[in-house]
Amino acid sequence: MNPKTIIEPFKIKSVEPIRFTTREEREKILIEAGYNPFMIHADDVLIDLLTDSGTSAMSSKQWAAIMEGDEAYAGSKSFYRFEDAVKKITHMKYIIPTHQGRAAEKILFSIVGGPGKYFPNNTHFDTTRANIEFTGAEADDFLTEVGKHPEQRADFKGNMDIEKLESFIKEKGVENIPLCMITVTNNSGGGQPVSMQNIRDVKNLCNKYGIPLFIDACRFAENAYFIKLREKGYENKTPLEIAQEMFSYADGVTMSAKKDALVNIGGFLAMNDQGLAMKCRNLLIVTEGFPTYGGLAGRDLEAVAQGLTEVLDEHYLQYRLRSVEYLGEKLVAEGVPIIEPPGGHAIYIDAKRFVPHIKADKFPGQSIVCELYLEGGIRAVEIGSVMFGKYDKNNKLIPPPMELVRLAIPRRVYTQSHIDFLIEIIIEVFRNRNKLKGYKIVYEAPILRHFTARFEPV
Numbered sequence: 001m002n003p004k005t006i007i008e009p010f011k012i013k014s015v016e017p018i019r020f021t022t023r024e025e026r027e028k029i030l031i032e033a034g035y036n037p038f039m040i041h042a043d044d045v046l047i048d049l050l051t052d053s054g055t056s057a058m059s060s061k062q063w064a065a066i067m068e069g070d071e072a073y074a075g076s077k078s079f080y081r082f083e084d085a086v087k088k089i090t091h092m093k094y095i096i097p098t099h100q101g102r103a104a105e106k107i108l109f110s111i112v113g114g115p116g117k118y119f120p121n122n123t124h125f126d127t128t129r130a131n132i133e134f135t136g137a138e139a140d141d142f143l144t145e146v147g148k149h150p151e152q153r154a155d156f157k158g159n160m161d162i163e164k165l166e167s168f169i170k171e172k173g174v175e176n177i178p179l180c181m182i183t184v185t186n187n188s189g190g191g192q193p194v195s196m197q198n199i200r201d202v203k204n205l206c207n208k209y210g211i212p213l214f215i216d217a218c219r220f221a222e223n224a225y226f227i228k229l230r231e232k233g234y235e236n237k238t239p240l241e242i243a244q245e246m247f248s249y250a251d252g253v254t255m256s257a258k259k260d261a262l263v264n265i266g267g268f269l270a271m272n273d274q275g276l277a278m279k280c281r282n283l284l285i286v287t288e289g290f291p292t293y294g295g296l297a298g299r300d301l302e303a304v305a306q307g308l309t310e311v312l313d314e315h316y317l318q319y320r321l322r323s324v325e326y327l328g329e330k331l332v333a334e335g336v337p338i339i340e341p342p343g344g345h346a347i348y349i350d351a352k353r354f355v356p357h358i359k360a361d362k363f364p365g366q367s368i369v370c371e372l373y374l375e376g377g378i379r380a381v382e383i384g385s386v387m388f389g390k391y392d393k394n395n396k397l398i399p400p401p402m403e404l405v406r407l408a409i410p411r412r413v414y415t416q417s418h419i420d421f422l423i424e425i426i427i428e429v430f431r432n433r434n435k436l437k438g439y440k441i442v443y444e445a446p447i448l449r450h451f452t453a454r455f456e457p458v
């Protein structure tokens, strides 16, 4: 027999209760939070889908590895275990631990960035962009056209647009492009994968111009499994073999271990260039710590090393991608508009089509986010005019191209019945969508306002 049901490939040894609230309580909580879910205490949330970053459940083997942590300041045994685990997957020569992904970015771009420099990527994640722009350099996105259309289905909507990338290199000049990046999967573009063919094509183009290629590898395992499922020639390869091939085209890697290393904190920078690695290590010592711990405890390095092997388990990856797809399928069946097909780590509701009566300047995504909390204690995040909106000279909102609500799924944390509950709540909110109201901002910080803004219904 070949059972259809894909089950969670683990049993539960330790549980963490979640706290139920009443609708009346949630109404009060939401008002106190200024209608901003970032301001709600996590203890008042039933199912927390704010992010998949640092929210993974660790395995019993990871917790056991934590006890094995060697806290020696220099030359810790745990560092060598970590280094071996990263090398086995990436084959990079120099492995530099950092406390999270943005610390790796900060070090890398402080060295290669600066005014007059340009960094192309399929889509820069916001911390990557911020670290590039902070040095005075420019971050440019070259996402394939189909990746920009939420309603169009395609296998690899995270791909780089090779032609646009080549014209950009010719226009800006090779000497002004210290490196090219590719983000797998494409977080800001909905967790959509990049094909092996595309990585290879980007590498060939980079080789033609002598530009190094770096991979932002936060979700490399999810990307590898998408390649296995969707790209010809990879159906019989293991996720490890696919990941190794992906990294064989790269000259360097940045990674937030809070995603596909299944830990709550950690990251690394890896590369083949010895000169660059020396400069990075020197900066690391100033900002993060000695090169064999880089801002982490020995026990954290152990947990990353163990997580990197677990994340490539086929049963895990099959369950992981299937749980996100399952949520997407059920929503689509009820007519809920989402970005299709579902990506690896999250479902993105298309708020423009969900509540067409709420215009961008009344924050349609925020309205849905608030309603999901009121209806079911679910915390999601707006990715639209609240997060990325700008103002023109007359203080009029310039909305971003898409108004989205992200439901990020933490790794190994929720079971299928949590997801079924979530589906029920979303469908209920969707049925009542005509009653949803817009919001106005009553307080906002000058930068990154979405974290602390306060709203009122209009």
Ligand SMILES: *Cc1c(COP(=O)(O)O)cnc(C)c1O
Pocket (backbone or CB within 6 Å): 053, 100, 101, 102, 103, 125, 127, 128, 183, 187, 216, 218, 255, 256, 257, 258, 259, 266, 267
């Ligand atoms: C999360 C993330 C980062 C930054 O990592 P942190 O650990 O949050 O600093 C960089 N790039 C991508 C694609 C990410 O998803």
